[in-house]
Amino acid sequence: MSDRNSIFDIEVNPKTVTVITTYTCNAACEECCFECNPTVKHRLSFEEIATFIKNSVAEYPSIEQFVFSGGECFLLKEDLYKAIALCASLGRSTRCVSNGYWGKTRHKAEKIAATVVEAGLAEVNFSTGLDHKKWVPIDSVITASECLAKYGIPVLITIEKDTEESDILNQITENERVRRLSHSFPNFSLQTNSWMPFHENSVHRGGVDRSTLRKGCDQVFTNCVLTPKKEIASCCGLTLEHIPEMRVGTIDNVASYRDEQKDDFMKLWLRVEGPMTILETLLGRDHEKLQDVVHLCQACAIVHQDHEVREKIASAYTDHILAVGHKWNIIKTAELEASK
Numbered sequence: 001m002s003d004r005n006s007i008f009d010i011e012v013n014p015k016t017v018t019v020i021t022t023y024t025c026n027a028a029c030e031e032c033c034f035e036c037n038p039t040v041k042h043r044l045s046f047e048e049i050a051t052f053i054k055n056s057v058a059e060y061p062s063i064e065q066f067v068f069s070g071g072e073c074f075l076l077k078e079d080l081y082k083a084i085a086l087c088a089s090l091g092r093s094t095r096c097v098s099n100g101y102w103g104k105t106r107h108k109a110e111k112i113a114a115t116v117v118e119a120g121l122a123e124v125n126f127s128t129g130l131d132h133k134k135w136v137p138i139d140s141v142i143t144a145s146e147c148l149a150k151y152g153i154p155v156l157i158t159i160e161k162d163t164e165e166s167d168i169l170n171q172i173t174e175n176e177r178v179r180r181l182s183h184s185f186p187n188f189s190l191q192t193n194s195w196m197p198f199h200e201n202s203v204h205r206g207g208v209d210r211s212t213l214r215k216g217c218d219q220v221f222t223n224c225v226l227t228p229k230k231e232i233a234s235c236c237g238l239t240l241e242h243i244p245e246m247r248v249g250t251i252d253n254v255a256s257y258r259d260e261q262k263d264d265f266m267k268l269w270l271r272v273e274g275p276m277t278i279l280e281t282l283l284g285r286d287h288e289k290l291q292d293v294v295h296l297c298q299a300c301a302i303v304h305q306d307h308e309v310r311e312k313i314a315s316a317y318t319d320h321i322l323a324v325g326h327k328w329n330i331i332k333t334a335e336l337e338a339s340k
C-alpha cells in the first residue's frame with residue numbers, strides 16, 4: 001500500500017542488518033520456517049555479502065549490528081569468519097545464529113570458537129529443541145556453548161516450545177554441564193521461544209495468551225534483511241518467504257529498504273499496531289480465523305494472504321491513517337527521549 005504522493009515520509013534508519021547467508025542446512029527440521037535442508041542450494045558468496053555489508057553501512061550509518069543466520073551460517077566457514085571480521089573492522093557488532101552442529105567434537109569446536117572470536121564475533125544464539133535434536137545432538141550445542149562462553153561473549157540457547165509429551169526444556173536446564181555454564185558465565189542464558197506450525201498435521205504445542213500478540217512488530221523499519229535469493233526484505237519474520245510484500249528490493253539496491261517503505265502505510269500499520277491488532281480490528285476478536293494464531297508472523301501471513309482480509313484492508317485503511325500516524329509520532333518521540 002505504497003502511495004508516492006503519500007502524506008507520509010517515514011524515517012527508515014535500520015539498526016540491524018540480518019544476512020541470511022544460505023538456505024542450506026545440515027539439518028532438515030520439520031517446521032523450519034524457510035524449509036532449509038542439505039539439498040537446498042541458495043547461498044550468498046563472500047563477495048556478495050561483503051559488498052552488501054559495505055553498501056549498507058554507507059547507506060545507513062544507523063546500523064549497529066549485523067546478524068548472520070540461515071540455514072546454517074557456520075557451513076560458510078572461512079566466508080563467515082571473513083564477513084565477521086569485515087563488520088568488526090567497520091565498527092559494527094555481530095551475532096551468529098546457529099544450530100550448534102559444529103560442537104560435535106570438542107577439538108573442532110575449540111578451534112572454530114577461537115577463530116570466530118578472533119574475527120570479532122560479539123554474540124551467538126543457538127537454536128535447539130524437539131525438532132532440532134533429531135539432527136543435532138543437544139550435547140553438540142552444549143559443547144559449542146562451552147567453547148564460546150569462556151571468551152565472555154553472550155551465548156544464548158533458544159529452545160523450541162515443547163509439546164505436551166516432550167520435556168526438552170527441563171532436560172536442558174537440568175543438564176549438569178548447562179548448570180555449570182549458567183553458574184560460571186553471567187553472559188550465558190537460556191530461553192524458550194514461541195512456536196508456530198507450518199503444516200496441517202503439525203503437532204500442536206499449546207496456545208498463547210492472545211494479549212501478548214497485540215503489539216506492533218518492531219522488526220519493521222529496523223531490520224534490513226538480505227536473503228540467499230539476493231533479495232532485500234522488510235523483516236526476518238518466520239513467514240517472510242510466504243509474503244511477497246516483505247520483499248522490497250534486490251541485493252544491488254540497498255536503498256530500496258528505505259525507498260520502498262518510507263511511504264508504505266501498510267508497513268507503518270504493522271509497525272505501530274501489529275498484525276494481530278489489525279486482524280482483530282477488521283474481523284472482530286472472536287473471528288474463527290484468529291482462534292489458532294500463536295505467533296505474530298502467523299497473523300501477518302493472514303493479513304497478507306487472506307482474500308477477505310485484503311479486501312477489508314483495501315476498503316478501510318484510510319480510516320486508520322490519522323490514528324496510526326499519531327501513534328507513530330508518539331513512538332518516535334518516546335524513542336528520541338530514551339536516546340538522550
Ligand code: SF4
Pocket residue numbers: 025026027028029031032033034035036037070071072099127132
Ligand atoms: S536448524 Fe534451523 S535452519 Fe536448519 S532446518 Fe532446523 S530450523 Fe531450519
Ligand code: SF4
Pocket residue numbers: 217218219220234235236237238239240243246270275296297298300301
Ligand atoms: S510480524 Fe510480519 S513484519 Fe513482523 S517479522 Fe513477522 S512477518 Fe515480518
